[in-house]
Amino acid sequence: MTAGLNPPSGWDGLEGRAPRTIEVDGVRVGRGSLVRLRPRTGGDIFDLALAGKAAVIESIQQDMEGAISLAVVLEEDPGRDLGVARQPGHRFFFAASEVEPLGPSVDASARTVLVAGIGNVFLADDGFGVEVARRLAQREMPAGVKVADFGIRGMDLAYELQEDYDAAVLIDAVPRGQPPGTLYVIEPDLVDPDSVLDAHSMDPVRVLGLARTLGSLPPRVLVLGCEPTTEASLDDEELVMGLSPPVAAAIEPAVELLESLLEDLLDQGECQPQGSDS
Numbered sequence: 001m002t003a004g005l006n007p008p009s010g011w012d013g014l015e016g017r018a019p020r021t022i023e024v025d026g027v028r029v030g031r032g033s034l035v036r037l038r039p040r041t042g043g044d045i046f047d048l049a050l051a052g053k054a055a056v057i058e059s060i061q062q063d064m065e066g067a068i069s070l071a072v073v074l075e076e077d078p079g080r081d082l083g084v085a086r087q088p089g090h091r092f093f094f095a096a097s098e099v100e101p102l103g104p105s106v107d108a109s110a111r112t113v114l115v116a117g118i119g120n121v122f123l124a125d126d127g128f129g130v131e132v133a134r135r136l137a138q139r140e141m142p143a144g145v146k147v148a149d150f151g152i153r154g155m156d157l158a159y160e161l162q163e164d165y166d167a168a169v170l171i172d173a174v175p176r177g178q179p180p181g182t183l184y185v186i187e188p189d190l191v192d193p194d195s196v197l198d199a200h201s202m203d204p205v206r207v208l209g210l211a212r213t214l215g216s217l218p219p220r221v222l223v224l225g226c227e228p229t230t231e232a233s234l235d236d237e238e239l240v241m242g243l244s245p246p247v248a249a250a251i252e253p254a255v256e257l258l259e260s261l262l263e264d265l266l267d268q269g270e271c272q273p274q275g276s277d278s
Contacts, residue, residue: 005251018062020164021108025138027101028108031163032146034075035099037092050074052090058091059163069093106143111266114168114218115147115258118207125180125228125247129171132224132254139255141267155208161211167220167265168206169258172223173247181246182227183254184263187220194223220265224248226257 021030029035037055039047055072070093077090110212117133133149141147143156146165150157161168174184188208211217229244243251 009044018060018068018164020060020112022060022068022096024096024099024101027103028105029057029070029099030106030108031057031112032060032144032248033106034102035070035072037072037094037098039094039098039101043170046092055092055099057099066246068096069094070099072212077255077269083090084172110144110253111166112144113146113262113265114163114165115145115171116160116168117147117149117171118151118157119172120152122241124230124242125173125226127241127243128173128226128228128247128250128254131243131251132171132258135251135255136258143263144266145262151273154210157207158211161208161217162215165221166196166217168218169222169224169261169265171224171254171258172226174223175228176225178227179246180227180229180244181250183250183257184223184225185257186225188223222261222265224261226254248265270273 021028023029024035026209034057035055035057037050037053049137054075057070058073059071060068061071072092072094073090074092115133115136117129117131117136119129121127121130130149130151133147136147137149148160150160154223157170174186177185178183178184208217226247229246
């Protein structure tokens with residue numbers, strides 16, 4: 001199969017069928033693996049343009065006949081962390097025989113964790129999760145950890161949660177009546193999926209309900225929250241950028257707390273489903 005902008009037909013309803021890793025030329029690759037694109041001769045214009053490019057595997061897909069394809073994004077693409085928001089123009093599909101691994105084998109049993117910063121930077125402290133994700137992106141994360149800023153893209157995050165992650169940590173401003181800047185680690189209860197109507201809402205529990213409606217959730221989901229100084233709204237006459245001093249001061253402690261959470265979640269015994277601590 002040659003490169004393309006859209007996945008082959010017949011992939012709907014196949015959640016969980018695709019393997020987490022596959023072997024290519026004796027090297028096991030999976031989500032996040034770096035590969036060189038080697039499309040077969042006689043392809044289309046995209047094959048010619050992409051031949052020899054380095055790309056990152058975004059996901060492994062499997063059709064109804066069991067054929068495996070790799071969804072990849074070019075390593076040089078500045079929009080490759082934007083998820084569904086930048087599709088279809090930046091995502092391509094290749095057969096396993098059309099890529100050359102550029103790194104070592106991945107551990108098929110290794111845990112994978114999604115760290116999702118969410119919020120609106122135009123609503124003051126609501127941008128807490130976005131800022132924490134930005135700081136994390138500047139640090140070297142453990143293998144198996146994907147950090148992404150989802151902003152206000154609720155549907156994008158819900159679809160990302162369909163991927164085969166062992167755990168997810170959502171980072172957001174969470175008002176709970178404590179002093180501004182207070183950090184929380186919450187394991188939320190999910191709302192009734194039938195009540196999830198707003199696909200663009202970025203309330204963590206609502207997005208998790210939407211993700212469950214779409215198909216599935218990781219076995220373990222946590223919310224790393226911060227008490228905001230004020231709750232802004234898009235209905236306000238003036239939008240306010242920038243975090244309040246107490247919330248800004250909580251950014252580094254939040255990063256340190258997240259790193260501690262990742263140590264636990266990446267441990268072989270820590271990604272089992274557990275009850276709510278909310």
